[in-house]
Amino acid sequence: MVWSLDTGIWLIFLLLFTMFATGAEFGPSLEGEVVLAEAEADLADTGVAGCADQYLDDGVQLPDLPLFFRRNTPDAEWGTGEMIEVIVSASRHMRWLMPESSPINIGDISRERGGFLSGHLSHRGGVDADVGIYATGAMQDPRGGFQSLGSNFDVVANWALVSALLDTGAVEFILLDRAHITRLRTYTTQAGLLTEAEAEEVFPTDAHSWTLTGYVRHAPSHDNHLHVRVLCSDGSHSGR
Numbered sequence: 001m002v003w004s005l006d007t008g009i010w011l012i013f014l015l016l017f018t019m020f021a022t023g024a025e026f027g028p029s030l031e032g033e034v035v036l037a038e039a040e041a042d043l044a045d046t047g048v049a050g051c052a053d054q055y056l057d058d059g060v061q062l063p064d065l066p067l068f069f070r071r072n073t074p075d076a077e078w079g080t081g082e083m084i085e086v087i088v089s090a091s092r093h094m095r096w097l098m099p100e101s102s103p104i105n106i107g108d109i110s111r112e113r114g115g116f117l118s119g120h121l122s123h124r125g126g127v128d129a130d131v132g133i134y135a136t137g138a139m140q141d142p143r144g145g146f147q148s149l150g151s152n153f154d155v156v157a158n159w160a161l162v163s164a165l166l167d168t169g170a171v172e173f174i175l176l177d178r179a180h181i182t183r184l185r186t187y188t189t190q191a192g193l194l195t196e197a198e199a200e201e202v203f204p205t206d207a208h209s210w211t212l213t214g215y216v217r218h219a220p221s222h223d224n225h226l227h228v229r230v231l232c233s234d235g236s237h238s239g240r
């Protein structure tokens with residue numbers, strides 16, 4: 001008993017001596033909070049950079065993931081972080097949901113620094129990507145390009161792809177030919193996947209607004225691919 005009391009007193013003495021000698025502080029460290037504040041300041045500095053419509057800052061190149069997708073034009077496959085995440089996430093989902101489906105053919109996104117990209121009006125700010133659609137049997141064009149599809153448009157696989165893209169929550173809209181949109185809308189309502197009201201929100205039928213509103217919009221020359229536009233990193237719409 002005496003021995004352990006003495007030991008305890010010595011230990012307390014040693015602890016106090018160490019505190020004074022080293023100037024150590026006891027209590028919660030503020031280090032984490034400082035790091036967080038610095039990160040927030042960095043974020044404020046960047047603002048919505050990377051979401052301008054005419055150029056691309058801090059672009060990310062689509063990684064080479066052949067199990068998920070095939071890159072057609074790697075030099076023109078640079079996008080914002082959100083754009084790349086959307087493509088990787090949706091194609092990974094397709095691999096899980098339909099393991100027999102072909103890897104998705106990805107066309108132009110933007111050049112490394114954005115700007116004019118031959119053959120496109122948009123695709124300048126890393127927020128637009130051209131994505132192949134599936135023919136019957138969940139097959140993408142075997143040559144790696146885009147295939148014009150009529151009634152051999154695989155409605156189940158293409159709806160799975162469109163919904164995987166929309167489920168990311170980062171897609172502003174998808175452009176597609178009206179005939180394919182009608183096929184998707186009919187399938188989703190008849191199969192009970194969407195109510196009429198939900199279908200109207202995703203694929204509006206009003207001829208005056210079907211190119212301007214909704215998530216899946218008609219555009220001419222889009223019967224062989226989807227044109228996917230993503231939101232800015234802060235959730236706002238980019239310019240055109």
Ligand SMILES: [Zn+2]
Pocket residue numbers: 120123128129130227228
């Ligand atoms: Zn496009």
